[in-house]
Amino acid sequence: MSIKEEITSIVSLPEASFKEKGSLFIGKAFPIETEDEFETKLLAFKKEYYDATHHCFAYKLKDDQFRYSDAGEPNGTAGIRIYNAIEHFNLYDVGVIVVRYFGGTKLGVGPLGKAYYKSAEEVLASAVKVIKKPFKKIAITTGFDYISTIHHYLPLFNAVIVNVDYSNVVSFIVEINSSSTKKLRELLIEATNGNVELSESEEIFYRTI
Template identity: 30%
Template sequence: MLEKYKTVYEGGEGEIVEKKSRFIATVRPVKTEEEALAFIEEMKKKYWDARHNCYVYSVGKNREYTRCSDDGEPSGTAGRPMLDVILGEDIYNVAAVVTRYFGGILLGTGGLVRAYSRSLQEGLAASTVIEKTYGISMEVVTDYTGIGKIQYIAGEQKLPILDSEYTDRVVLHLLVPADQIAFVEKAITEGTNGRAKMKKEKDLYYSVIDGEVKVFTD
């Protein structure tokens, strides 16, 4: 289980022109190899008249499904450089296709490597790349005398409050990074003199996007 990992939240498209050749990079988030392959076929149909549709994808927390293709370019000049960009940026669950419309001027192996790498970097720059953190939803039940201390601890540790219920008692659902669970449990126990009851609810991943907490079930 990865404590944190980077992935694409929203795909994007970037483009460069190198010696009259046009390179269009399309990036998309994918959860399975089947999604990646379907996306590649979609791009090949969209850019059916292009000389090359080179691709890369890396799927799985351990990169179980990672493939790349030069699609007719000289071996090692397109797919592998694109994969190096993905690995260098440490991005997971992503697929990308770089489409080339040949401009009539040969770029040479070095020129191709630079062009495919730079176009994919442009595609990633146009995408929304986020970092997901492995966390645990924790239910905290307390009386009203303990709520202030718990809210203080949540604010100090920057723990999002997913939900709250106020009746004859207070129930808070905190989002706690997995590596902070022991610390938070100890802080709440000490802060409320043992009056608060805590229960782990479920494992999840989360990210803060534009100031808002997004929860993911992957």
């Protein structure tokens, strides 16, 4: 997975609905982090709107993985249009589901595509958006004489202390923006005269800033 410097996602669970020639369109958006998480949401959505004619959707993850479905609508009229709305807002880690209750009048391919795009666009426009940056965990081990030094430098990088263990040495587990790890390492080695060890996790996760 390519590491993006930041991504935009959503934190709210917005809903929007409107009617077009008798058909009712209901759209919902929600934050996700995995395909399995989306599938769970989709299953719950189908149970909630079990009597809807179509359950169309699209999602996109931080690793650029995406999927969309017309769910029985004419090819290219629903899923891709919902995905286009996600792309319009340049969002990641987001899923959008739009259900349609058929109103008895066929809309035609063009108007149908516009209706699905409108539903997705409106629900995403109303969503509360957040910026997320890549973080990783670092284990910092040092002597008791340098505890105050560690506490001095960590806030400069907006690092969050997850755990501290006091035994023969002091071990910190911190979360820090992945782009800051090199600079933090250099400063701590200099400030402690080399009396510090830093071990970085390979795992990258995104957190709201």
